[in-house]
Amino acid sequence: MLKIAVCDDEKYYIEKIEDLLGSYFEDKGITYEVDTYESGISLVEQGEDILEYDVIFLDVNMKELDGIETAKKIRTYSQDVVLVFVTAYLTYSPEGYKVNAIRYLLKDNDGIERAMVECLDTIVSQVDFKEIKQIFEFQEGKKELILDNIIYIESNLHKLIFYVDYNKLVKYYMYKKLDAIEEKIKLNTFCRIHKSYLVNLKYVEDLQRYNVTLTNGQILNVAKARYKEVLNKYILFKGIV
Amino acid sequence: MMFLYIFGIFLIILEVSCCKIFIGTFAKKKNLKTGYRFFLLIFLISVNYVIAILCAGNILIKQIYLVTITSIVMWLLFELKYFKLLTLVLSYQGCNLLIDYVTVIVLCRCFPNITIEGLESPLMSSLVSAIGKILLFCLVLLVKKNLGTDSNDVLTDVEWLRFTFFPAFTVIVIIAFIANFELLHKSQQVDILLCIALGLLFMNIVVFYLINDILRRELQIRKDKFFKERVKNETKMYRSISENYNNQRKRAHEYKNHISCIIALLQNKRYDELNQYLNKIDNEIRADIDLVDTNHVIANAVINTKYREAQEKGIIFILKVNDLSNLRLLDEDLVVILSNLLNNAIEACEKCENKVIKFKFVQEKSNVIISVTNTMKSLPILMNGRLQSTKSYETESHGIGIENIINTVDKYGGAFVIKPQQKSFSFTILIPNQ
Numbered sequence: 001m002l003k004i005a006v007c008d009d010e011k012y013y014i015e016k017i018e019d020l021l022g023s024y025f026e027d028k029g030i031t032y033e034v035d036t037y038e039s040g041i042s043l044v045e046q047g048e049d050i051l052e053y054d055v056i057f058l059d060v061n062m063k064e065l066d067g068i069e070t071a072k073k074i075r076t077y078s079q080d081v082v083l084v085f086v087t088a089y090l091t092y093s094p095e096g097y098k099v100n101a102i103r104y105l106l107k108d109n110d111g112i113e114r115a116m117v118e119c120l121d122t123i124v125s126q127v128d129f130k131e132i133k134q135i136f137e138f139q140e141g142k143k144e145l146i147l148d149n150i151i152y153i154e155s156n157l158h159k160l161i162f163y164v165d166y167n168k169l170v171k172y173y174m175y176k177k178l179d180a181i182e183e184k185i186k187l188n189t190f191c192r193i194h195k196s197y198l199v200n201l202k203y204v205e206d207l208q209r210y211n212v213t214l215t216n217g218q219i220l221n222v223a224k225a226r227y228k229e230v231l232n233k234y235i236l237f238k239g240i241v
Numbered sequence: 242m243m244f245l246y247i248f249g250i251f252l253i254i255l256e257v258s259c260c261k262i263f264i265g266t267f268a269k270k271k272n273l274k275t276g277y278r279f280f281l282l283i284f285l286i287s288v289n290y291v292i293a294i295l296c297a298g299n300i301l302i303k304q305i306y307l308v309t310i311t312s313i314v315m316w317l318l319f320e321l322k323y324f325k326l327l328t329l330v331l332s333y334q335g336c337n338l339l340i341d342y343v344t345v346i347v348l349c350r351c352f353p354n355i356t357i358e359g360l361e362s363p364l365m366s367s368l369v370s371a372i373g374k375i376l377l378f379c380l381v382l383l384v385k386k387n388l389g390t391d392s393n394d395v396l397t398d399v400e401w402l403r404f405t406f407f408p409a410f411t412v413i414v415i416i417a418f419i420a421n422f423e424l425l426h427k428s429q430q431v432d433i434l435l436c437i438a439l440g441l442l443f444m445n446i447v448v449f450y451l452i453n454d455i456l457r458r459e460l461q462i463r464k465d466k467f468f469k470e471r472v473k474n475e476t477k478m479y480r481s482i483s484e485n486y487n488n489q490r491k492r493a494h495e496y497k498n499h500i501s502c503i504i505a506l507l508q509n510k511r512y513d514e515l516n517q518y519l520n521k522i523d524n525e526i527r528a529d530i531d532l533v534d535t536n537h538v539i540a541n542a543v544i545n546t547k548y549r550e551a552q553e554k555g556i557i558f559i560l561k562v563n564d565l566s567n568l569r570l571l572d573e574d575l576v577v578i579l580s581n582l583l584n585n586a587i588e589a590c591e592k593c594e595n596k597v598i599k600f601k602f603v604q605e606k607s608n609v610i611i612s613v614t615n616t617m618k619s620l621p622i623l624m625n626g627r628l629q630s631t632k633s634y635e636t637e638s639h640g641i642g643i644e645n646i647i648n649t650v651d652k653y654g655g656a657f658v659i660k661p662q663q664k665s666f667s668f669t670i671l672i673p674n675q
Contacts, residue, residue, distance in 0.1 A: 090560060091534040097563035097603060104560060106532055114557045118597060206607040213607075235658045239612030239669030241561050241599040 002032040002127075003052055007043045007070065008059035008086065013107065014038070017057055017086065020116045030124070040065030044073045051078050055123055057105075060087035060096075071099040080130065082123050102126065134185065136162070138172040147185055151214065152199040153178065165203070169216070191233045193222045201237040244432045248367050248439055253289045255374045255442065256337065257282060259381045260311060261318070263333050266381075266389040268321040278318060285314045308334055336380060341373040352420045364431050365419060371438050372415050375408045375445060382449065396456060407448050411441040467645050474580045475573055482542040485531070492526060537565040539572045540579070540602065547583040556587065556596040563603045569674060570609070574649045578611060581642040582668055586615035589666060593618040607674055609655075614667035646670075 004021060008014050014036050025032045035053075037043040040062050043050070050056075056074065060067035071083055083101040090104050103119040105112060132147045151163040155178040162172040182190070182198050189201050193212060197220050206213040207230065210222045222230055261282070288310050296303035312330040316323050348355050348369070360369055386401065396404065415438055499522055506515040531545040544562070551558040568575065583600070590596045599614040646668075650657050655672035 089532045089534065090562065092536045092562060092564040092566075108532070108552070111552060111557060115559065118557055118559060231656055232658050235656060235669050235671045236660060236667075238608070238610045238671060239601060239614075239658070239667060241559060241601045241612065241614065 002030060002054050003035075004032055005035045005037065005043060005050075005053045005056045007037040007040060007057065007062070007067075009038055009062045009064075010059070011038070013059065013086065016112070017116075020113060021120075024117060024120050028124075039063075040067065040070035044070060048077060050074055050081065053081055054127060055082045055084065057084045057086055058101075060085050060091075068096050068099065071096075071101065075099050082126065084119060084123075132187070136172070136174065138162070138174045140172055143172065147187060148189075148200070148202065150185075150190075150200050151203045151216070152197055152220065153181060155196040155198075188233070189237060191230055193220065193226060193230050195223065197221075201234060204234065207231060207234050244435045245363050245367060248371075248435045249293070250286070250290060251439060251442070252367070252370050252374055253286055253293065255378065255446075257286050257289065257311075259374070259377050260315070260330065260333050262385060263381045264315050264319055264321075264326065264329055266385045267329060268319040268326070271318060271320050273318065281314050281317055285311060304334065304338075337373070337377055340376050340380070341370065344369055344372050344376070348416065348419060352416075355420060360419070364434070367435065368415050368419050368438060371442055372412050375411050375415075375442065378445065379405065379408050396452060400452070400456070404449060404452060407445050411445055414438075414441060467641060467648065470641050470645055471573065471577050475576050478539070478542060478546070478576050478580065481546045482538075485542070485545070489531075533560060533562065535562045535565040535602070537568060539575050540565050540568070543576060543579040543583070544600075544602070547579075547587065551587055551590075551598060554587065554591055554596070556590050556598055559597065559599045561599075561601040561603060565602065565604050567604060568609065570653065570672070574652065577649050578646050578670065581646050582611070582613045585642060585668075586613045586666075589617040590615045593664075609672040609674065610670070611672075612667065612669040614665055616665050618664075 002025070006014055006017050006021075008017070018034055018036070021032065021034060040058070041064055043056075044065065058067040058070055062070070065073075067085055067087070071085070074081065074083065079100075083099060084103050084105060085096065085101045086105045086107060088107045090106060102123060103115075105115050105119060130146070130148050133144050134147060135142060135144050145162075145164060149165050151165050151169075154161045154163070158175060158177065160174050160176055160178060160181065162174070164170045164172065178192075178196065178198055182192055185198075190198055191201055192198050199212060199214075199220065203215045204212050205215050207222070210224055210227055211219050212222055212230075213219050289307060292303055292306045292310070296306065308327075308330055311334075312323070312327045315330060316326050319326065321329075345357065345360060348360070349357060360366060386396070418434055418438065502518065503515065506512075506518060531541060533541060533544050533548060535541055535544065540562075544560070548558050548560070570578075579602075583598075586598050586600075590598055593616050595616050597616050599612075601610060601612040603610050647657065650670050650672065653672045655670055657668065657670045660667045660669075
């Protein structure tokens with residue numbers, strides 16, 4: 001069941017969004033629950049309960065605590081909850097980009113319905129994607145990992161080290177060939193930048209000739225022969241809206 | 242007989258020119274006056290000729306003198322350390338001798354009536370030398386094409402293949418001469434033969450440079466076309482900005498009038514009229530007010546114009562933008578990339594049922610990302626790495642749109658990926674920040 005929150009200081013829009021959500025989910029036969037809030041503050045007051053929500057719709061231009069600030073506070077609790085900004089106009093707010101909202105819906109009467117459908121389609125597929133799990137047999141035992149949390153996998157003489165992000169870095173070890181693991185994790189977001197490295201593009205901050213810099217500052221080498229292919233994959237990944 | 246000497250001089254001129262082209266592939270020319278450069282080359286040619294005559298018997302001494310003098314003159318002409326030049330000249334001379342040697346061996350093997358002794362007569366050795374020079378010319382041009390960084394030679398691989406008909410034919414003709422004209426009775430016949438051979442050699446060089454010049458001119462014409470397209474786009478954009486600005490000012494003035502009107506209608510309880518009135522101005526306002534602000538005037542202008550256009554055509558326009566005020570791109574380049582990308586996307590999208598365009602334009606820590614994905618009806622065709630237009634009219638101007646984008650992206654050291662899929666098309670550009 002999908003838990004959704006809608007936060008807007010104009011009642012008209014709260015109702016409008018509820019209607020749109022209703023028609024979408026009933027159409028798809030997905031069960032959902034909507035909570036509404038008439039100000040950013042009342043939403044943030046929920047504290048840790050915010051983690052229960054899968055999706056939060058935020059009006060950017062609210063009077064007391066505007067949407068961006070609300071979003072920042074929400075992000076301190078959870079990096080994973082999907083945020084959708086609903087706004088009368090789309091401004092550049094640098095903070096807005098950092099909170100990583102999946103969509104900006106413009107309060108444009110004509111287009112908002114179709115935009116909402118597209119938005120919900122994307123959210124539903126993303127939520128599925130973020131939960132792709134696989135079971136790996138490590139030296140530490142059998143573990144089920146969410147693939148999206150793997151930062152990179154290093155191969156050192158047939159010994160593989162999995163670097164996983166659980167809000168702190170965790171390492172797992174196994175004896176296998178990196179080729180086999182690459183075959184097992186068949187995701188476009190993983191890229192074999194080097195014979196010894198399989199990297200999750202989500203954690204790549206920059207790509208140069210011939211290395212990548214990860215979000216944690218680490219630098220890994222990219223094989224010259226693979227550079228062109230890595231660049232292509234990186235560009236495609238970055239271009240995803 | 243006199244003719245043999247002229248022929249010989251010409252062969253040496255050809256040799257020296259090939260050497261110059263060869264070295265030119267790897268080194269930069271020094272900034273010298275044309276007169277001085279000409280003088281050095283003439284000097285080199287004459288010295289080579291003298292060495293050739295004086296050391297006719299002793300091959301080793303001849304080579305040592307040749308290589309020394311050539312490398313010194315080349316060192317005066319090019320910007321390169323002497324030792325590197327010496328290496329280049331040695332490799333060049335090595336190729337030269339190798340080609341001559343191989344030519345002789347191949348001729349003797351393939352044609353039983355040609356013998357090494359037969360080839361030692363001045364006429365025959367000149368002809369063999371001519372074959373060697375043609376092959377050397379082709380080799381040097383090939384090296385220049387594949388290893389050179391100068392884009393002055395614009396022949397593509399296919400065009401090069403067609404050009405090679407000329408040297409190939411020349412070589413065959415000269416071989417035919419050698420195989421069949423061993424015994425010539427009159428010196429006149431010798432002269433005529435040499436004349437023909439000389440003419441053929443000349444022709445090869447002239448043809449090559451002729452093709453080169455023609456193609457270069459064509460390249461210039463295309464560059465001009467690109468330029469015109471860009472200017473057209475930019476002008477359209479500026480006009481749109483100025484119209485928009487004027488409209489927004491008008492709206493501000495009309496606001497007061499609208500409010501008075503609304504109050505009047507409300508006070509008179511003419512609710513139906515009020516409803517109609519409000520709908521009318523709502524539509525008008527929506528048509529003008531900018532919905533997107535990226536903190537960059539030009540980006541705003543283009544994006545808002547295209548957003549409105551998309552709305553009018555019933556296309557869902559999904560945007561992801563952030564603060565673009567520190568963009569490295571120049572205004573005119575930005576206009577080229579954005580207008581072409583979005584124009585193509587809107588045009589392709591119009592034809593299908595589910596019209597969606599996803600547009601991302603963000604400035605990140607290390608890169609600028611511009612990406613457009615649109616739904617479309619038919620699969621675009623990629624031929625020769627260039628997109629074929631699915632448009633039925635004016636095919637040329639649309640191909641140029643995408644090439645303009647590619648050229649602009651290259652200018653900033655960026656990279657791009659085009660991904661045509663079943664029902665959608667995406668064009669992603671990454672431009673590094675430094």
